[in-house]
Amino acid sequence: MEEFSLSRIYEMTAAELPDKVRNQEISAQEYLHSILERIGYVDEKVHAYVTIAREEAVAGAREIDEKARRGEKLGPLAGVVVAVKDNICTKGIRTTCSSRMLENFVPPYDATVIERLKASDAIIIGKTNMDEFAMGSTTETSYFGATRNPWNLDKVPGGSSGGSAAAVIAEEATVALGSDTGGSIRCPASYCSDVGLKPTYGLVSRYGLISYANSLEQIGPITRTVRDCALLLSVISGHDSRDSTSLRIPRKNYLKYLIGDIKGLRIGLPKEFFGEGVEEDVKEPVLEAVGKLEELGASCYEASIPAMRYVLPAYYIIAMSEASSNLARYDGLRYGYRDENDEGNFDEVFSRNRRIGFGAEVRRRIILGTYALSAGYFEQYYLKALKIRTLIRRDFERVFKDADVVIGPTMPLLPFNIGERIDDPLKLYMCDILTVPANLTGYPALSVPSGFRRGLPVGMQIIGKPFDEGTLLRVAYTFEQNTRYNEFRPPL
Amino acid sequence: MSGSRRIPVEEVRHIAELAHIELTKEEEMIFAEQFNRILEYFSMIDEADTEDVPPTFHVLDLVNVYREDEVYESVKGNEPLRNAPKKEGRFFKSPRIV
Numbered sequence: 001m002e003e004f005s006l007s008r009i010y011e012m013t014a015a016e017l018p019d020k021v022r023n024q025e026i027s028a029q030e031y032l033h034s035i036l037e038r039i040g041y042v043d044e045k046v047h048a049y050v051t052i053a054r055e056e057a058v059a060g061a062r063e064i065d066e067k068a069r070r071g072e073k074l075g076p077l078a079g080v081v082v083a084v085k086d087n088i089c090t091k092g093i094r095t096t097c098s099s100r101m102l103e104n105f106v107p108p109y110d111a112t113v114i115e116r117l118k119a120s121d122a123i124i125i126g127k128t129n130m131d132e133f134a135m136g137s138t139t140e141t142s143y144f145g146a147t148r149n150p151w152n153l154d155k156v157p158g159g160s161s162g163g164s165a166a167a168v169i170a171e172e173a174t175v176a177l178g179s180d181t182g183g184s185i186r187c188p189a190s191y192c193s194d195v196g197l198k199p200t201y202g203l204v205s206r207y208g209l210i211s212y213a214n215s216l217e218q219i220g221p222i223t224r225t226v227r228d229c230a231l232l233l234s235v236i237s238g239h240d241s242r243d244s245t246s247l248r249i250p251r252k253n254y255l256k257y258l259i260g261d262i263k264g265l266r267i268g269l270p271k272e273f274f275g276e277g278v279e280e281d282v283k284e285p286v287l288e289a290v291g292k293l294e295e296l297g298a299s300c301y302e303a304s305i306p307a308m309r310y311v312l313p314a315y316y317i318i319a320m321s322e323a324s325s326n327l328a329r330y331d332g333l334r335y336g337y338r339d340e341n342d343e344g345n346f347d348e349v350f351s352r353n354r355r356i357g358f359g360a361e362v363r364r365r366i367i368l369g370t371y372a373l374s375a376g377y378f379e380q381y382y383l384k385a386l387k388i389r390t391l392i393r394r395d396f397e398r399v400f401k402d403a404d405v406v407i408g409p410t411m412p413l414l415p416f417n418i419g420e421r422i423d424d425p426l427k428l429y430m431c432d433i434l435t436v437p438a439n440l441t442g443y444p445a446l447s448v449p450s451g452f453r454r455g456l457p458v459g460m461q462i463i464g465k466p467f468d469e470g471t472l473l474r475v476a477y478t479f480e481q482n483t484r485y486n487e488f489r490p491p492l
Numbered sequence: 493m494s495g496s497r498r499i500p501v502e503e504v505r506h507i508a509e510l511a512h513i514e515l516t517k518e519e520e521m522i523f524a525e526q527f528n529r530i531l532e533y534f535s536m537i538d539e540a541d542t543e544d545v546p547p548t549f550h551v552l553d554l555v556n557v558y559r560e561d562e563v564y565e566s567v568k569g570n571e572p573l574r575n576a577p578k579k580e581g582r583f584f585k586s587p588r589i590v
């Protein structure tokens with residue numbers, strides 16, 4: 001293994017660090033300080049973080065070093081520094097959803113994934129910027145200002161987990177957690193050249209994840225390498241009785257799937273993923289990547305998902321409807337934004353708090369969701385969208401009869417300029433066309449770096465059968481080991 | 493069908509009231525314009541043939557998930573009030589109800 005000079009130890013991956021911390025070759029404190037220094041140097045440009053939990057992190061690192069000194073057993077993520085999306089509750093560390101509504105909210109408990117990270121001796125370094133309440137694909141709707149793409153500071157980093165994805169590739173954390181409701185892990189992973197995985201619905205506990213559209217979302221890893229992705233997934237996945245949608249299946253060590261062999265793998269290429277609206281600059285590198293997989297022993301065939309035509313409106317109707325219900329709890333009474341002005345009755349005060357506390361996109365989605373669920377429109381919008389959800393599931397089930405994985409681009413466009421699309425909600429929604437199918441079906445999907453065009457990253461999306469994360473990781477690992485796009489870093 | 497129907501500003505105001513979100517006059521106009529464009533786009537799902545297709549409310553075939561009713565430590569003392577923007581003594585302070 002190559003030697004790391006002391007000042008650049010922040011470059012280490014989660015797979016490399018824990019052994020060194022255990023053997024006391026590198027202390028968790030040394031490593032943490034190297035990352036903190038890195039944040040001090042680059043975050044002014046990138047703005048990946050909303051909150052840095054310096055004190056808690058330093059105390060955590062000291063404790064891990066003491067354990068190592070005493071020869072106590074250390075967990076699989078010993079010393080690994082994790083950036084956490086700011087919609088995942090962290091006890092004692094404010095959790096804002098990048099919203100004015102929760103600007104001062106300090107959770108009294110940890111999300112299950114955070115408990116598991118801590119039990120594995122990982123260190124939570126801070127909370128990352130996101131689109132407000134995870135509603136967006138650019139991280140521009142954050143109350144705290146936009147995050148910038150580390151590859152080109154004029155471009156969006158993708159979203160809504162843009163802060164997590166930017167922090168990881170800018171080496172401001174070892175790994176990160178994001179959440180994915182309609183592509184919010186995969187989109188920024190693609191735009192920042194990270195590995196990003198949305199697990200199968202039900203694999204990772206949502207307890208402590210602040211809900212936006214609960215039937216669609218999952219927490220998942222954002223990392224620089226496929227190995228780190230597998231490692232992090234092994235820690236955070238598994239049944240949790242506090243999430244009634246968490247499945248009772250045995251916990252797995254996903255590292256065992258990291259073998260560089262895909263001989264005999266059958267790849268379905270839906271023509272809709274390479275059709276109208278998908279840029280040549282995205283298609284080309286992904287088709288090249290598919291060619292590489294063929295060279296390595298996979299076979300491809302053209303597939304079709306006819307219901308793709310309706311996937312975007314169906315997704316948005318369902319997501320907005322669920323949002324209108326999930327966000328009804330924010331009244332500014334027990335927590336959240338409360339205006340100084342308490343004039344008027346309860347409804348008036350409540351409505352004022354919500355106007356000032358929520359940004360425009362959040363209000364737009366709550367109101368549209370309320371409309372889609374209201375008497376007279378329920379069948380036309382919500383119920384119809386749920387039926388289309390069935391059609392999409394059937395299409396994918398049919399394709400997966402012959403295919404082990406489905407492959408296409410993660411995003412239809414290269415990263416675009418900050419400010420370019422934000423004023424036109426519909427134009428922004430269109431960016432999610434290739435990521436939402438995995439949320440509507442619940443299937444796992446992973447984005448892996450697959451090259452660059454015009455100096456900007458392109459991600460390849462691999463969609464798998466339910467609970468077949470192992471195959472996704474095997475394909476991504478084999479690809480990564482044979483291309484090494486994961487070794488590129490942005491010029492910061 | 494829905495594509496040809498436009499939502500008037502009054503309806504936007506009404507729905508916003510149901511959702512407990514105050515809108516300024518200017519916002520009502522902007523939202524009405526945006527909603528009409530978004531809903532027109534959504535209306536393309538009308539043409540999908542969904543006869544005899546059941547809805548998928550949820551992707552997992554789970555029904556009636558139970559767990560043991562175990563006692564855990566609960567949040568103590570003034571901790572529940574810690575995030576309350578307005579409080580009085582050991583109580584949340586609500587605006588006037590009627």
